[in-house]
Amino acid sequence: MKLKGVGIGSGYFAPFQYRAWNRIPEVKITAICNREIKKAEPLMKEFGIIKHYTDYREMLDKEKPDFTDVITPPSTHPEMCREAADRGIDIICQKPLAMSYRDAEEIINFAADKGVRFMVHENWRFQPWYREIKKLFEEEVIGDVHYLYFRSRMGDGWGENAYIPRQPYFREYPRLLIFENGIHFIDTFRFLKGEINSVFATFRRLNPVIRGEDFAIVNFQFENGTIAVWDANRYNQPNYDNPRYTFGEMLIEGTLGSIRLYPDGRITIQMLGTKETDHFYIHENIDFSGDCVYATQRHFIDNLISGEEFETNGKDYLKSLAVQEAVYNSAATNSVIYL
Numbered sequence: 001m002k003l004k005g006v007g008i009g010s011g012y013f014a015p016f017q018y019r020a021w022n023r024i025p026e027v028k029i030t031a032i033c034n035r036e037i038k039k040a041e042p043l044m045k046e047f048g049i050i051k052h053y054t055d056y057r058e059m060l061d062k063e064k065p066d067f068t069d070v071i072t073p074p075s076t077h078p079e080m081c082r083e084a085a086d087r088g089i090d091i092i093c094q095k096p097l098a099m100s101y102r103d104a105e106e107i108i109n110f111a112a113d114k115g116v117r118f119m120v121h122e123n124w125r126f127q128p129w130y131r132e133i134k135k136l137f138e139e140e141v142i143g144d145v146h147y148l149y150f151r152s153r154m155g156d157g158w159g160e161n162a163y164i165p166r167q168p169y170f171r172e173y174p175r176l177l178i179f180e181n182g183i184h185f186i187d188t189f190r191f192l193k194g195e196i197n198s199v200f201a202t203f204r205r206l207n208p209v210i211r212g213e214d215f216a217i218v219n220f221q222f223e224n225g226t227i228a229v230w231d232a233n234r235y236n237q238p239n240y241d242n243p244r245y246t247f248g249e250m251l252i253e254g255t256l257g258s259i260r261l262y263p264d265g266r267i268t269i270q271m272l273g274t275k276e277t278d279h280f281y282i283h284e285n286i287d288f289s290g291d292c293v294y295a296t297q298r299h300f301i302d303n304l305i306s307g308e309e310f311e312t313n314g315k316d317y318l319k320s321l322a323v324q325e326a327v328y329n330s331a332a333t334n335s336v337i338y339l
Helices: 014-022 037-047 056-063 074-086 101-114 128-138 168-172 177-193 292-306 314-333
Strands: 003-008 027-033 051-053 067-070 090-094 118-121 145-153 196-204 215-222 227-233 249-254 257-261 267-271 277-279
Touching (some): 003 014, 003 056, 003 292, 014 037, 027 056, 037 051, 051 056, 056 074, 074 090, 074 101, 090 292, 101 314, 118 292, 118 314, 128 177, 128 267, 128 292, 177 196, 177 227, 177 314, 196 314
Parallel strands (some): 003 027, 003 067, 067 090, 090 118
Antiparallel strands (some): 196 215, 215 227, 249 257, 257 267, 267 277
């Protein structure tokens, strides 16, 4: 079975996604849309995409794809997703899903009303270390997990030229760290330990040349009693070579011991009364963060074919966005926000 897809966008992250589509035998990307063909041409040449459009509506009408991959800034998503859904075309859409919760909800509801399949390209939970940690939780290797701590230092957001080489639009976001990065961890924490019922957050803006927050400490309380802390900033630098592999380090504690995720993807287990030991699992430094883009898109295609629900379908992703809104509300009011 060969599914016909088209892509909208050719920015910084697009090559990861087109490369992943190229590795999925059930998929053929027939066209790409971008306002400037010179930006699309390298992708077309590398991945054998023959057709280029400057108008995505024309592309959707002429190509009549089975699905479209929306790889554009979040402000464009409501209109693009609406046009695709109106034509009965299934959608996988990059995050951030929209600039506001209300716009995201409208996208999701419109797609549902039109009966099209919709998935948010939220690839964090598909990183191999989190899939492995989830298995360890299910096997109760360290007993009842009661605490998760993740620390991230990216070091790409200091100085007058912060973000310009890779994603300069970050500088103008009124919401930055939680909107762009924190949402990944909100969704991953939910994947690992279930629903969150309260948050307490502290923000700062360390770099004066940007608009949004670039430092945050967020405390999460889960319905099952687990507590998690996300401690992150994009200003200070890490002391390891590749900050964009795991994006930080994680400590997980349970009633029988601890699990640690290291910045190089290594996982260790330390049972109470014993020394820390390596836990073997397979992870490869392929493309982005352990090949999670391929894993995400493989999940989309497998479930599109089988008819099973996507893990990050619209209804589920709204739960992560509701937590995101609570985090911003908490920081603004300096109070615990209950969901």
